[in-house]
Amino acid sequence: MKNVLGNWTVKHRVFVVEALIKNNGSVIVTQKYFCTHFGLDRHAPVSDRITILLWVANFGATGSALKRKHPGRPRNARTPENIYGVGESVLRSPKRSAVKNASVVHSLDRNVRRILQADLKFHPYKMMVVQELSKRVWENCKSCCNDILQNVPENGVLITSDEAHFNLCGTVNKQNVRHSAVP
Structure with a gap:
């Protein structure tokens, strides 16, 4: 029942x-x-x-048999004024983090995140830079790999790493890219 x-x-x-x-x-x-x-x-x-x-x-x-409202402190984090303030702050500086937006609107960062997700329907994401490989680039990569494999001795071991740091300004730090062949 x-x-x-x-x-x-x-x-x-x-x-x-x-x-x-x-x-x-x-x-x-x-x-x-x-x-x-x-x-x-x-x-x-x-x-x-x-x-x-x-x-x-x-x-x-x-006069009602339903549950009484909790007598605690009234909630004031997600008022229409705060929602409007967070929305304006994000529109002015879209690259600013939630923590920095919280300091601008004088609120807690968890309240700003709650407003962004629940009220403004914004969701966090991480930008991924991905390049599309053309047919010509794919063939170049394939021929480069074949050249490297031909230079490795017959019983040798090839160890590679392709770590690189991509900066937002477009530069690439390839300092960690290593190719080494062990005989």
């Missing part, structure tokens, strides 16, 4: 509050009456004593 989220429906809560009041506060009689009214067998899960009394207390205090 529970819904998908595991909570009792409003219909069930209202019935339990009314039944408890009619039965002069007897929780056990209310639980039995609940089972017979909703056609449940005696082993079916029903709400326990503490839950029933909480529903009645909520009904007496607020």
Whole structure:
């Protein structure tokens, strides 16, 4: 009789509050009456004593058997003003990180990330520079590899590494590219 989220429906809560009041506060009689009214067998899960009394207390205090809102501090990180401020900050400097945007809008970086993802539908990604190899370049690479393999002794071992650092300005640091043949 529970819904998908595991909570009792409003219909069930209202019935339990009314039944408890009619039965002069007897929780056990209310639980039995609940089972017979909703056609449940005696082993079916029903709400326990503490839950029933909480529903009645909520009904007496607020006029509703639903959960009361948490009395904690009101949330103010994702206000429309903050969402607008983060959006403007990102549009002004799209390459600025979330941490730097947080300092600009005077907020926490996790709040800025939450605004970027949940409200503005931005998602982090890492830029990858990939070159498309043309037919001519592919043939050149293939012939270069064949030349290297011809220079390696018959029982030798070829060790290669193709690490290189690509900078955003377009320069390539090939200092880590090594080709070595071991006889």
